[in-house]
Amino acid sequence: MAEFVKSSFFAYRRELQAFLKRRLGDRQLAADLLQDVFVRVVERPRNSEEENARAYLYRVATNLAIDHERQSARRAQVFGGMEGAGATPDGHPAADRVLESRAQLERVYAALASLPPLTQEIFRLDRVESLTYRQVAARLDISESSVQKHLARALSHALRALEDPP
Template identity: 35%
Template sequence: MSRPSDPHSADGQFENHSSELLRFLTRQVKCEELAADLRQETWLRFRRRASGEEIGNLRAFLYRIARNLIIDYRRQQKARPIEEEISIELVSAQPGPERAVSDAQRLERLQRVVQDLPPHLRQALLWNRLDGLTQREIGERLGVSESMAGRYILKALEHCQQQMDPQP
């Protein structure tokens, strides 16, 4: 359909109505790609019929083929099971309900374990993990050496690990 044809040939006659037919199909099916496919099928059916018989009103004939194709397409869509139409798997970034409950319970347990720490260990751990303070900064705030602040953090972490994941 891209190269010029003899206007009296079947291809030339189809080309005269091709753009108009595409606009009609696009309005009907609301999808340019599907409309283009239906126009192509219209041309194929037209070629099969046009080879052996005289067609009086070509434009009406093409529109009748196109309407029949639209009807066939809509019937196919209605006949397809709903599961086939929904081919996208819906995946949520949120955890499922079981996971959300489990995570909430684990968080509550961790909060209790942290609260059970001696105050200096708890404070060192919170400053380090939540506020991002270095061992030196924690040592200065607590009035201890940098290495002692590091030991406080390590002890706090070990305690939390032991309480959260007890060994059998």
């Protein structure tokens, strides 16, 4: 296994990084995801029927890129409505918009702080550290479905806090 990882890394790293850079449009992000590709390969034993190392590595890289794109889309969906709204001609948000955003953020923080510690930790790992459900589950030694349930509870709680008037 170690020899496969070492030889694959040296054989395909530039090619995979170029692929990820084209897909994601960010050289640094591509480098980060390339490291994640090889971490995944090391963490998971390779199936014996996987004879084409290049195809296997591309599949892992593609899956990580898709995961990243989905997380970015989720963040944009949750926080996208806040960008650009109420901006002044110099591009800075208007003072009333800043105050409103801060108040909303404080309500969300308070709502999240009222959740059980495990739910808070799952939210932090998923939303702040951008770990996948599988990575969160492995780190906390719980099932992926449990991660999803806790995260749904946290998001629902945060959204209710935003909907409730101050």
